[in-house]
Amino acid sequence: MTKFSDLNLNPKVLKAIEEAGYETPTPIQAGAIPPALEGRDVLGIAQTGTGKTAGFTLPMLSLLSRGRARARMPRSLVLCPTRELAAQVAENFDTYSKHLKLTKALLIGGVSFKEQDKLIDKGVDVLIATPGRLLDHFERGKLLLTGVQIMVVDEADRMLDMGFIPDIERIFSLTPFTRQTLFFSATMAPEIERITNTFLSAPARVEVARQATASETIEQGVVMIKATRRDRADSEKRAVLRALIDGEGEACTNAIVFCNRKIDVDVVAKSLKKNGYDAAPIHGDLDQSQRTRTLDQFRAGDLKILVASDVAARGLDVPAVSHVFNYDVPSHAEDYVHRIGRTGRAGRSGKAMMICNPRDEKNFAAIEALLQKEIPRLDSPVQSAGSDTPVEAEAEDKPAKPSRSRSRTVSRKKADAPQEAPVEVQAETPPETPKAEPKPQAKPQDKSQDKPQDRGQERNQGRGRSGDSGRSGAGRGGDQGNKVVGMGDHMPSFIALSFDERRVG
């Protein structure tokens, strides 16, 4: 079996890999690293969780280990669709470059330009960015991309979903023709195919998804509910969620609850907290410092339940989530696959449970069609929801309550489910000897537990305070460095298929 030491990586990079506890590359790493080191373009088709971040980080660092950056002219560029993803990639660079003298900058929105400008001015070897902020810097004349020797596009299919493709094309056109391009996508949509044909030259194509075996480690289920009264629909749904969580008991070590809308993320998180659960929200309207803090806590095991919009559905490297709860049925069937893909990773078992209202049944059917598989129906964990309680006629007359449901409606009613919340936060210790990539145990570095005050729904609060969230690496201790969670052959088979394949059958 191939070892990292067989791959011709720079010795100092190799040393950092060993110190991080890794020995054997995942399939995508074994496939992508050699051609990348030869200077070839690489087209990597792989899901998150397959170790692709290290698949481009390691060869890049090796290639960049010689030479020095000039002011405002980064030597390499990594583009990511979300801020969190970019921050993760940056952590990877920190981990593996600790014995090299390379500089990097993280250019993401939501934080001030100042720090970022300073770094760029000094010259960086590695620039990690989300497209919007990168172009912003460029337009202000602060940045030249003509020195880029290596460019990485990460999660290209997600970039496509988010409408970033024009930006990506523009950025491509700002970099030299001679650059090396490493391009990663989970699927090959026609539009992605077009981009790769245009901007990659004779790429080495590395595809790992297909090799996955059929072992399904994600246990799925759905609860069909029907509100007993329309004006109670939301609170009843939250009660069902709590009952589902309670029903899992100790088995639920940490979980992500997905909602379709940001407002519901806030409401559900707040309701859970109020009921004694250790939960916090994350979505794009929260300011960046809070997003970062919440995610860090969740990773460190200091937060048990992350209530999230689809900002967290893909790409986030959250290790070993035991449960995913779909509070809402996602309206794009693809999103379901990405959401539940947050659990059952790295060979661990995972459970994904969803709540489905009558009005969601169409979307639900689309999911089952995509999966080509029936999702087992679970009995409602709450007695009255969905049962035969007669519907009050008055519910009809009442003007629908304005969407903001006051929290007093939340906790009162169906408290039949045992209320003792699973407060016991059990930071699960991962097994120590995964074959592909061991998982360094994350150490909380700051315990500051401010309670996320998630009221703010004002628009435009994107610009957080400066000075956080750029975890620019200094002082990250050695072995706690960041992981690429390996999984190799423990992926449910349907995840391994492209969406087209799933549709076709």
Add this chain to the structure above:
DNA sequence: AAAAAAC
């Protein structure tokens, strides 16, 4: 119909 990402 919603979320994400630039100010």
